[in-house]
Amino acid sequence: MKNNHLSLCAALAAACLLAGCATPPPVPPIELNLVAFNDFHGHLEATKFSYTDRASGRPVSIQAGGIAAIGAALKAWRQEDKDLIFVGAGDLVGASPAMSSMWADEPSITALGKLGLNASSVGNHEFDAGRAELLRQQYGGCASPRPAKACQLAPGFAGAPFRYLAANVLDSATGKPILPAYTIVEAKGVKVALIGAVLRDTASVVMASSIVGLSFTDEAEAVNRAVLDARAQGATVFVLMIHEGGHTVEAFDEPNCKQLKGPIVDIAGKLDPALRLIVSGHTHNGYQCELGTRVITQAEMGGHALSRIKLTLDPATRTLRQIAVRNVAVRPGQYPADPAIDAYLATVKARSKDALTRPVARIAVPTVGRVASKSGETALGDLVTDAFLAATRAQGVQIAFTNMGGIRKDLDVGDDLSAEYGEAQIVLPFANTLVAMDMTGAELRALLEQQWMRAHADAKHSMLQVSHGFSYRWNPAAPAGKRLVAGSVKLNGEALDDNKSYRITTNNFLADGGDGFPQFAKGRNRVDTQIVDLDAFVAHLAEAERAGKPAGSHSTAGRIEQGK
Structure with a gap:
């Protein structure tokens, strides 16, 4: 009787297997x-x-x-x-x-x-x-x-x-x-x-x-x-x-x-x-x-x-x-x-070709770059601020500033050294206007100190770029708010006078205190020149070529120095 029971169980098990009663495979993820x-x-x-x-x-x-x-x-x-x-x-x-x-x-x-x-x-x-x-x-x-x-x-x-x-x-x-x-x-x-x-x-x-x-x-x-x-x-x-x-x-x-x-x-x-x-x-x-x-x-x-x-x-x-x-x-x-x-x-591309390929000027080097020196200066920042200064000199401007966030790409024109409009536009794509204003020497020093007081400030991403004739030295070992080396902030070789007023320009984003620079918003006698930054840049490149001194350099001009 026992053997018959075992045989029946075996037969049932075999039937179950044949009928697909085995444990189903796991569902894949x-x-x-x-x-x-x-x-x-x-x-x-x-x-x-x-x-x-x-x-x-x-x-x-x-x-x-x-x-x-x-x-x-x-x-x-x-x-x-x-x-x-x-x-x-x-x-x-x-x-x-x-x-x-x-x-x-x-x-x-x-x-x-x-x-x-x-x-x-x-x-x-x-x-x-x-x-x-x-x-x-x-x-x-x-x-x-x-x-x-x-x-x-x-x-x-x-x-x-x-x-x-x-x-x-x-x-x-x-x-x-x-x-x-x-x-x-x-x-x-x-x-x-x-x-x-x-x-x-x-x-x-x-x-x-x-x-x-x-x-x-x-x-x-x-x-x-x-x-x-x-x-x-x-x-x-x-x-x-x-x-x-x-x-x-x-x-x-x-x-x-x-x-x-x-x-x-x-x-x-x-x-x-x-x-x-x-x-x-x-x-x-x-x-x-x-x-x-x-x-x-x-x-x-x-x-x-x-x-x-x-x-x-x-x-x-x-x-x-x-x-x-x-x-x-x-x-x-x-x-x-x-x-x-x-x-x-x-x-x-076909619709855009004529505007993009319009020749602007020949420049001095194939690429003017945004790579910052140890002090935070860039060759392209030098070029852009010089363009801003040139565009606003007639309005009494002595110093130009810009932020690195506003300079989006290298000026990269290739070995023929011929800059086209599209290559210039990608450097300054925001169509910001230039705003002129007055600041005292003391206010300008306060402005520069804000470079190291902003969130996530560092020399590569936070430094203001400055125009020809303006220079200073900063000490990275000094505490934020006191990094300018005494007597080093100069315009055309002369130390800034804290009580004297200077005419400056920058883009309208910075002029409103943007990018963590509220000091700009305190400037007096403000005038929005309505000069577009890109127009100033293109005009500067063209004028430099006409003068026989094509603009641009691989290296920085040494306007910003680091050390005690």
Whole structure:
């Protein structure tokens, strides 16, 4: 009887196996693929990308970025995963090359839509032309504060096909957001919340007149509220795109970098634990860093690099298990072209050619650069401030200043030494005007001391550039506020008199106290000359050539010195 029972059990087991009753195989994890970038700044064409090769430690300079190369890469990657999500972290436009800026950046916004961008946070440069222009760029139309540029490339403008996000930008009167805090996209059955924010200190880097009636609130608080709201809408994965960042000495493609510093680190520490992926921007520093359970990325700027991000999810809960990131340089010709993107670029280039290729002047060297000396002076800063001084001498100006943030690219003209308008425009793309004002010698010294009293101040990023005839020495060992060496601040070789008034000029952004220099806003007898900085620069280059002394140098002029 016992043997019959065993035989029956064996038969039943065999039948169960034949009928598929075996333990089912484990459900594989869900993989989502994202591509992220930041600070595109309207770079429709490839530009120079300089970095240190991680393997050899040697400096490398290549052409990278541009919508043709980005489009080709995205097309290839979408063949690997048709559900790929493409996101941005602000400053998609603004401070743009002429091919984009001369058309109110409409070509860049249209091109990014054609590239399939899902969403981007706003950046500070999205506010350059004011709230109304930002909303026009999102929703379309031709009513613009830049009527000579808007809707001139093509009749009508439909607005951005992607979604701009701004969790922490409110209308001051109503307290309501001016744009959505987040959007939810669905990929492979997973609801992914894309949340956007901009640096709380936007007011310090944007013209005050451009953000009237807006308030910028704490980034983490606004983002955490958006996480709660998006979770209630069914989202299980959360991605923050924030236009704020940090710096690291590690290579842009260093895996799992550990030395990230700056505002983004503090913000990350205050975020909801569910927010494990942060796509950052603003600092133009490529990195892919781990910070506890979070991953923070940034893809340099100008489309030079893209962050390829793979998210591995639990198939049951659809929550994040693992994040893998690779920052990759985007080289033209690396992937088969996307004909639609190439055709659009060709159309914009053809429309822009005459303006961009207009000869300006021959200069003395192929490249006048922005690399700072130990003291903080740059060869291009010398050239730009000399141009500002020359443009305003007739109004009694004796000294010109500019900030390095206003000088966006090297003046790079190539071996023929012939500068074209487009090459000059990319140096000074904001169309700021020059403002003249009076300051005493004591006030000028106070102004210079503010260079080391600003947030994140350092010699490479914070130093004001100064014009011919003005010079000083500073001591890095002295405390902030007392770094000027006594008696070293001079104009044409004579020490500044604290009680004497001097006529100075700078761009209208600095003149209003921007970039952390409130002393400029205290200047007296202020006159906006209405001279555009780029016009002054172009005129200076042309005049130097006519005088038989082409402008520009590889080296600095020694106006700013460091030491006791």
